[in-house]
Amino acid sequence: MLQPEVIQARRGGFTRRKFIKGVVAAGATASAAGYLFRGSGALSPFLTAQGAVERLVTLNVNGQQRRVEVPRQETLAMTLRYQLGLTGTKLGCDRAECGACTLLIDGVTHYGCSILTHTVRGREVTTIEGLERNGEMHPVQQAVLDEGGFQCAFCAPGFVMSMVGMLDRNPNPTREEAAELLAGNLCRCGDYDKILNTAMRAAELSGARA
Amino acid sequence: MAVIRDMIPPFELYQPAEIDDALRLMDQYGDQGWVLAGGLDTFDWFKDRIKRPQAVIDLAAVEEIRGIAAGADGGLEIGAMTSLTDVADHADVQGRYPLLAEAAGLVATPQIRNQGTLGGNIVQDTRCWYYRSGWPCYRAGGNICYAATARSMNREHCIVGASRCVAVNPSDTAPALVALDAEMVVASSSGERTFPAADFFIGPDIDIERMTVLEPGDLLTRIALPAPWEGARWYFEKIRDRKSWDFSLVSVASMLRVEGGAIADARIVVNSIAPFPVRMTAVETAIRGREPNEETGQLAGEIAIEGARALRHNDYKIALTRNLVKRSIRDAA
Amino acid sequence: MEFLRRALNPWGENVPIGVSWDLIWAAVIVGSVFVVGHALLVPKKVGAAEIDEDEARGLPEKVQRHTVGARGFHWSMSVAMFVLLITAFFPVVGIRFPWVTIHWIAGVVLILTVLYHIWHVFAKQDFWTMWIGRRDVEEGRDSLKAALGRSGEGEAGAGSGSRRPRAGKYPVDQKMFHHAAMIVTIGAVVTGILMMFRIDNFLWAENTYMFSDAAWGWIYVIHGICGIGLIFLVIAHVYFAIRPEKRWMTWSMIHGLIDREKYLQNHDPKRWVVAESGSDAVEAGADGD
Numbered sequence A: 001m002l003q004p005e006v007i008q009a010r011r012g013g014f015t016r017r018k019f020i021k022g023v024v025a026a027g028a029t030a031s032a033a034g035y036l037f038r039g040s041g042a043l044s045p046f047l048t049a050q051g052a053v054e055r056l057v058t059l060n061v062n063g064q065q066r067r068v069e070v071p072r073q074e075t076l077a078m079t080l081r082y083q084l085g086l087t088g089t090k091l092g093c094d095r096a097e098c099g100a101c102t103l104l105i106d107g108v109t110h111y112g113c114s115i116l117t118h119t120v121r122g123r124e125v126t127t128i129e130g131l132e133r134n135g136e137m138h139p140v141q142q143a144v145l146d147e148g149g150f151q152c153a154f155c156a157p158g159f160v161m162s163m164v165g166m167l168d169r170n171p172n173p174t175r176e177e178a179a180e181l182l183a184g185n186l187c188r189c190g191d192y193d194k195i196l197n198t199a200m201r202a203a204e205l206s207g208a209r210a
Numbered sequence B: 001m002a003v004i005r006d007m008i009p010p011f012e013l014y015q016p017a018e019i020d021d022a023l024r025l026m027d028q029y030g031d032q033g034w035v036l037a038g039g040l041d042t043f044d045w046f047k048d049r050i051k052r053p054q055a056v057i058d059l060a061a062v063e064e065i066r067g068i069a070a071g072a073d074g075g076l077e078i079g080a081m082t083s084l085t086d087v088a089d090h091a092d093v094q095g096r097y098p099l100l101a102e103a104a105g106l107v108a109t110p111q112i113r114n115q116g117t118l119g120g121n122i123v124q125d126t127r128c129w130y131y132r133s134g135w136p137c138y139r140a141g142g143n144i145c146y147a148a149t150a151r152s153m154n155r156e157h158c159i160v161g162a163s164r165c166v167a168v169n170p171s172d173t174a175p176a177l178v179a180l181d182a183e184m185v186v187a188s189s190s191g192e193r194t195f196p197a198a199d200f201f202i203g204p205d206i207d208i209e210r211m212t213v214l215e216p217g218d219l220l221t222r223i224a225l226p227a228p229w230e231g232a233r234w235y236f237e238k239i240r241d242r243k244s245w246d247f248s249l250v251s252v253a254s255m256l257r258v259e260g261g262a263i264a265d266a267r268i269v270v271n272s273i274a275p276f277p278v279r280m281t282a283v284e285t286a287i288r289g290r291e292p293n294e295e296t297g298q299l300a301g302e303i304a305i306e307g308a309r310a311l312r313h314n315d316y317k318i319a320l321t322r323n324l325v326k327r328s329i330r331d332a333a
Numbered sequence C: 001m002e003f004l005r006r007a008l009n010p011w012g013e014n015v016p017i018g019v020s021w022d023l024i025w026a027a028v029i030v031g032s033v034f035v036v037g038h039a040l041l042v043p044k045k046v047g048a049a050e051i052d053e054d055e056a057r058g059l060p061e062k063v064q065r066h067t068v069g070a071r072g073f074h075w076s077m078s079v080a081m082f083v084l085l086i087t088a089f090f091p092v093v094g095i096r097f098p099w100v101t102i103h104w105i106a107g108v109v110l111i112l113t114v115l116y117h118i119w120h121v122f123a124k125q126d127f128w129t130m131w132i133g134r135r136d137v138e139e140g141r142d143s144l145k146a147a148l149g150r151s152g153e154g155e156a157g158a159g160s161g162s163r164r165p166r167a168g169k170y171p172v173d174q175k176m177f178h179h180a181a182m183i184v185t186i187g188a189v190v191t192g193i194l195m196m197f198r199i200d201n202f203l204w205a206e207n208t209y210m211f212s213d214a215a216w217g218w219i220y221v222i223h224g225i226c227g228i229g230l231i232f233l234v235i236a237h238v239y240f241a242i243r244p245e246k247r248w249m250t251w252s253m254i255h256g257l258i259d260r261e262k263y264l265q266n267h268d269p270k271r272w273v274v275a276e277s278g279s280d281a282v283e284a285g286a287d288g289d
């Protein structure tokens, strides 16, 4: 069985160079992860022979190059959690409606549940696990400790990543501006007041450090 | 609510780097292909397994249609793949088209604006939950509108422009672009076409399964804004349940050109009350030559709701439309 | 190819939602094949009957075949029909315009013309002239043989070609067309009236709950089948209307009259009795079999 897109790429006369960037010939769902919706084992023998290079992607996660086999339809949060073991990124709604999965792509906040892993190839992904540098906590993390910012803290990784993104856009926000910039995260415990205290403290700390 | 599922069913994925390759792929797959921009409309469909295209054509690598540049005759051109954040933050957009910057900045949440694209925001499908639950309504090729029956929950649906289907256009940038006389530049394998924003959106009377003129194989490449009116006043307001995340219940975008105290020209556009952004031409005509004050606003509001018809749960939209249109004239700055 | 479009309703029932639009093309193709096949296979000229001078005696120069009322009906119904077909199928095949309102208004016009026609037939015309009886069956058999070049009772003289049998007021093929068109039109009209309960119109309020989803689905299916059937019938009808040897009939649908010669060649004066010259050209009595 020949992979349809490979055949069509040839027939359609696409230039090879473009398609090295272009075609994602990832193995459908042969990875071992048990959460997968549908395994399509039949594809994998061929894939290994034909497109081993394209099936694997190299992701830049938290400054490391991670090679991983990713189904085309997999979202980044899934890959991080279930293939790379980076479970700091939470999945709340899986629908871009809660912010628990917030992470940084090239320094900008995104919902990891709502972007394909293949879309972020070649871009810098930062998760909550990547904030600590040389054993030193990120100012936002320190602020969480200082303020005791969360209750159950399921929303915390997402909020923390949003705060990191926020400080990049506006290092010195007012409380209103902070609320505005953190409006893409929900807290089920309704602990917004303390979360905003944390955000203001984080701005202070990172200002002091800069 | 849709059943939460954890995995998207498989599809072929292409990431072309050139428009031509994207168009070729779109032609090849026809209605079995799906164009992916930011994916914030797309992934719900996929996760709920309601839309199951054979191939997804991810535009992320098509650099040609990302970014903002000067356009012809003092205008501005925005690539379809430009993120809503980039639109809202761009100095030229903020300086010369504040209406668009405001509208783009009020979409959903910061994360969604970082990823969602202007093109995707314009082309996005309706949010009617009967339709999005995958029921066989008119828009899905069936023969019923579940939102228009006597027992439907239709607080978010149409008060004008319905034809069998009563779903509304959810986009915040669409009314702003109509008010700014933007043009949509559409590429397909047979060439490039341009549509005035007002004609780009279509109602269910013309095609009940689509929100825009785009057919399979059509790619929105850029949005061309003409030079803005000199010294124009503008107004944008979006009413929603929560101040973040939510789609508009009613939104209004207006542009006024005021000369010697009187309105010389106007664009008044209301969205989320019809399946398309509604340009209120009758209002525009009626207020020409008048002062942009309370009285004119009152008149405009009354004209705006002529012919509006509420469904069971959305009569508040009539009052809201009247008042927003009034404010959009009285308070334009 | 699928015949039905089906879907899962919110209660998980698999219900029909309409007929497959592929059938539009099937109807167009079948219609075209029929037309081309007929044009190629059936000879243009079947030997015309000689005119019997005795029969001709006393007959007017022109015989009326369609009254003003009948012609008015035919043309208004055909306009409505074309509007209905165009508004129904053009959008489906990609020519988009707001069609719903035009469609149902044309439908109402069609219903009015059909009601008029029914009244006219029963009150003013002879219902039985359209009836297919034993003699029509014989006539059909003979004309088929004649068309295929074999004469009915071996009466084809050398060189005179095969002879067509003479019909009553309406030849049997016309009667068959009438009945086919009648059936699909009634199907489309009845389902169409019901479907008007699902759209905004000034006649009555919408009522989606009138039937179950499945019942509604079948109504849409029947409406679709009838509509698509009409595509085929209209193709065939227009084709016959423009065929040279039938144009005298087409003209008679415009000015109402046919020549005495055509009358005698094609119609059996016993089955379609025309009043003697002097009195007004009136319509025939019954065929009566």
Ligand SMILES: Cc1cc2nc3c(=O)[nH]c(=O)nc-3n(C[C@H](O)[C@H](O)[C@H](O)COP(=O)(O)OP(=O)(O)OC[C@H]3O[C@@H](n4cnc5c(N)ncnc54)[C@H](O)[C@@H]3O)c2cc1C
Residues within 6 Å of the ligand: A095, A096, A097, B034, B035, B036, B037, B038, B039, B040, B041, B042, B043, B080, B081, B106, B107, B108, B109, B112, B115, B116, B117, B118, B119, B120, B121, B122, B123, B124, B125, B170, B171, B172, B173, B214, B218, B219, B220, B221, B245, B246, B247, B248
């Ligand atoms: C929780 C949530 C809340 C939201 N709230 C709002 C809101 O308040 N206001 C608002 O306006 N929007 C809102 N949105 C919608 C969101 O902004 C849009 O879905 C998003 O902008 C769509 O852009 P995208 O780039 O993500 O599109 P995609 O999902 O990638 O695409 C959307 C559709 O457009 C098509 N498409 C995309 N680009 C092109 C192109 N260049 N040419 C042809 N077709 C194309 C795709 O095929 C798809 O059908 C919300 C979305 C979510 C998930």
Ligand code: FES
Residues within 6 Å of the ligand: A090, A091, A092, A093, A094, A095, A096, A097, A098, A099, A100, A101, A102, A111, A112, A113, A114
């Ligand atoms: S899990 Fe991504 S936003 Fe909720």
Ligand code: FES
Residues within 6 Å of the ligand: A150, A151, A152, A153, A154, A155, A156, A186, A187, A188, A189, A190, A191
């Ligand atoms: S602390 Fe519990 S969800 Fe935010």
